[in-house]
Amino acid sequence: MPQYSTPFVPRPRALPPAGPSRRGLLRAAFGAAALAPLAACSVPGARVHVPTGQAEIARAVSGFWAGRKRSGKLDFVNYTQYIDVDPADQSRHPTLAAFTRESGIEVTYSELIDDSASWFGKIQPEFASGQGIGYDLMVVGGDSYLTKYIQLGYLAPLDHSRLPHFARYGGAAFKNSSFDPGNVYTVPWQSGMTGIGYDPAQVGRKITSWQDLLDPRLRGRVGMWNDAVQMGNVALLAVGVDPETSTPADWRKAAAWLRRQRDAGMVRSYSTATYQSSLQRGDLAASLVYSGDVFQANQSGSKLEFVIPDEGGLLWTDNLCIPSTAAHPVDALTYMDYAYRPEVAARISETVQFVCPVPDAQRIVARDAAAATGRRRSVLDALSTSPLVFPTTSDEAKLRHLRVLDEEEEKQWNALFEPIYQA
Template identity: 25%
Template sequence: MTKRRQFVQGIAALSGFSLASCGWQLGNINSARNSGSRNLYIYTWTQYVDQELVQAFTAESGLKVVVDVYDSNEVMLAKLLAGGGGAYSLIYPSDYMVQKMEAQGLLIELNHDRLSGLGQLFPQFQNPSYDPNNRHSIPFNWGTTGLIYNSEILKDAPEDWDYLWQNQSILNKRMTLLNDVREVMGATLRMLGYSYNSKDENQIKAAYEKLVELKPAIASFDTDAWQNQMLAGDLTLAMCYSVDAIKVTRENPQLKYVIPRSGSSLWTDTIVIPKSAPHIDEAYAWINFILQPQVAAMISQRMNIATPNSAGFEKLPDEIKNNQNLFPPTAVLEKCERITPLGELEDIYERYWTRLTSN
């Protein structure tokens, strides 16, 4: 099960934040006002939507926002398929999960005439491979997967995934890998010169065997706990998501984040409206709110996430715009791949993963 990267706590100091000051218009939600239905239910990641932001939206729109959370794409999908998601008008799946949900007929096709600001997205987010022309989703934020290390201990920065194997004795029991089959197998495949999304069983097996060699030196497969361990000095290196790395490096500048030169994964989190959504007008109102440049910039700055909104990007301070961990240069991104659904082959990945992590 793919565990979700945990976003930093909340957007602080949003007092005085006004949607009106952002030039935001309520748009066509009069029907919602008149219907007597005042709640907008959102299903999103743990600690994702900040209450200050929710309150600002409510103050201007009159719509009460109720947030439920999940910690993995798979948990969210299972709930929807079991019929437990009928109250939600908005969900925040990751890119590959958009493909799965669309294939199962769970998403409405968005009416772009009802959305404001799509043209302000960076070009690469206006026609993403996981959802051409944003037919079913709107990008919310994006990032990379890489390595964070203690530069006081490791004087030479890790440059690629093979650093883990080459320095296995130094890193022994002082490194962690993500608890994520597709990320860990994908990174190893990439190191071997293959695709993150390899469909070749021989290549998948080779990646597994390479990881077996590294297994004795791995402290754990972990997605979240490494942060406190790294800050406490108990770890020297961890595989992680950029959003978490940036938070930790701000707490301790001696900790550095790198994107391996052979390439890594590039992920995007999105906003979708499920076909079971009870309140479509309210859902569009929230999306238009999020698409406002000032709102996008505020979220990016406070939550250490990379906005896909070019107009919002321009409102960020230079120190954030120039942060290459947050906004990597094109040359780096060109070597990264999105994780894509692999159908029945995912069972093969899972089989090797179970074998690797259970021994």
């Protein structure tokens, strides 16, 4: 097991970030802003045949990995503030240092990804020309851009015989997603849930359903988002439809539900950027929220509740994947498996505080909390017991994945949902 010479201390929230964090970027541009460039223009490059069926996938895996060996180097690119840090040196990441000590693989770690659209635009020309993009491992959201990477042949099929820790410790909710059935190309890096956040003192009762966001007693105090992807998917849940298997007829039904909510004057604002602060100030009584934002708000003294409604909530993931042009793919695959060790996943979660895809990491965080004192102990106690970071089995059963859209479907989807918050 890797040893960590630097004890974890929660990163002081007062420190200015080196760049926009993944949490902030999710609030600012998870859905509609990321989809618009893809839907608006054709993407250069010819689609390739995507292997299907176990035999065909096995041949693709064998063909890619045959003869490849570890090189001792790894170039890893990620979002800002999306891995563990040494509080004394923000550029140092203890789990990466431990990985190098154990494996001998030197890691060059970069935080250059801002959002799906701009990152795809930056590296797509290199992919299209057959050149390497300079990275062996990257984090990609489970959105339409990930589908595009797969369709264009830009990702390496994963050799799961070299991912025993993912097989053993990866949570069932984080495997076999609709955007990558069988985890052929990806394994989750971090995850999160979309549900309802509310202030019990303002609402005066428990919220349990998406229909509660139509309650006349909350008129003018509900927050929704200027995000066609998330809004459309939660509205599908509200009308009793699983987003993954939804049809255009279902989308129209969901759009009608959102228009009903808007026309009844329920919504104070449609904003992904300001809902957290509005909830904390009391301007909103209830809002569509990311689970991690409620956890962090409560660490700052708020007393908000997060609920996965009875009709279901959304589970989204950011994913580790290996570019098909990677110079050091075996090293990348080695790190992928390393990240699924519970003690490694725990260290990352203690800093990032997103939903952890390794349920067994919870016991490690609890152990660290028991050994800690002061502020660190209270933070880790809260983390280890929070269903916002380690969802319960009953919560996981209510989570659904986002609808995967092709380019033509995106146009229909956006035409239905964007006017609701743009009006």
